[in-house]
Amino acid sequence: MPLHITPAPASAAELIGQFKLWAGWSGHAVTLDTETTDLDGEVIELAIVRVHDGHVLFDERFRPVHPVTPGAQAVHGITTEELQDCPTIWDRWPAIRYALLGSVTQRVLIYNREFDLRALCRSLDLARPEWFANPDPATNSPSAGDPYSADYWTYGRISDRARCVMESFAPLAGAYSEYHGNYRWARLTDACAQMGVDLSDLRPHSAVGDALATARLIKAVAAADPAAYPWIGQEGEA
Template sequence: MTHTAPTAADVIDRFLDWATDPRLVTLDTETTGFDGEVIELGLVDGGGRTLFEERFRPTCPIDPRAQAVHGITDADLAACPRFGERWPDIRDLLTGRRVVIYNKRFDLPRICATLDATRPGWFEAPGGAAGGSADLRAFNAISRSAECVMDAYSPLAGSWNDAYGSYRWARLADASAQRGVDVSDLTKHAAVSDCVQVLRLIQACAALNPADFPWIGHEDRL
């Protein structure tokens, strides 16, 4: 089967589709570390309204390198609930929504690992029935349908990697700067602020002109 490379119009149309979808929700997390647990989660809908914003007490200490990025300390989380306690509300907010994430390869595994740590046996069905628990089925459905804004944006950034035959990913800060996204009222590396930043990036990309990206669809010339 022959696959046609996406055009610039195709790429921008995806952002337009997100920007106009009433089911849209952006998700972002802060964690104890690259392989750690979720300690803050934000959800923002397509209208910019905060659906969820909360911090969580992890079962492991925060890596100093992660703390240097987001500024959250173990002491800040001492009185917070475990992520597993709030998972039912998070799950229900995400179910049936169109979930978009800037780098879903990071956030979704961290959510899964945090459920393992804070909601033991969450994936098991009563009596060991096949197919796992309702929680597991819901998480799998959310994971399968979630879309990655970082992947979608990479052709617009225009940095081609010959070694991998694909566009390089852009950091959210760099993508926002390229598209002139206003972040002056946002807090860097705070979950809800990052959700709003992703939403603004989506909206900015939805208004782009395909003619300004002549390299997309002509990657053999890069």
């Protein structure tokens, strides 16, 4: 993972309080994770997990437009051949958006929000070109005059509800850069190891495994003692 940095929060109590809020929303917060054909590729596996009880709401694979690269296959073990009989992501888009925009869902929590949301948008572009365009902007009620489709606005709502757990966790990892004036991001496995999260029953580098790991990490941070992170709020004072 390349070097990335996150601004410092006001205090450890404030930061852990955010995790407590996420963990305490019974049924109102979900985690999302994806596996892709490449770092800049399409989503081939996507999972959505309810945070408070770890219930898996969605866990499926998709047939991509382009093949899985050897580098990506070496990480997650998914081959192009295994995906040939899978639906496209557009076929399952109604189920995905329902899981992410259920009537009570308040937050979509992602360990590396930018990566997964970009991959989702890219995959929709390839599976259903022009999915974001209103098919009949002149007369299509209730979107008359709107150049964008209902699916475009749905994706926007998902993006608005999404928060990056990786950015939020970075101060707890403690890798502060005096030069940049903020914190470096930690890998999900490193974050879980630091917080004592048991991953032994999860398949590594799978969408559902990482979505469950993220949910467990959120709950572990929510139970943490702010006093264990005395450096947060004291950055740059040495």
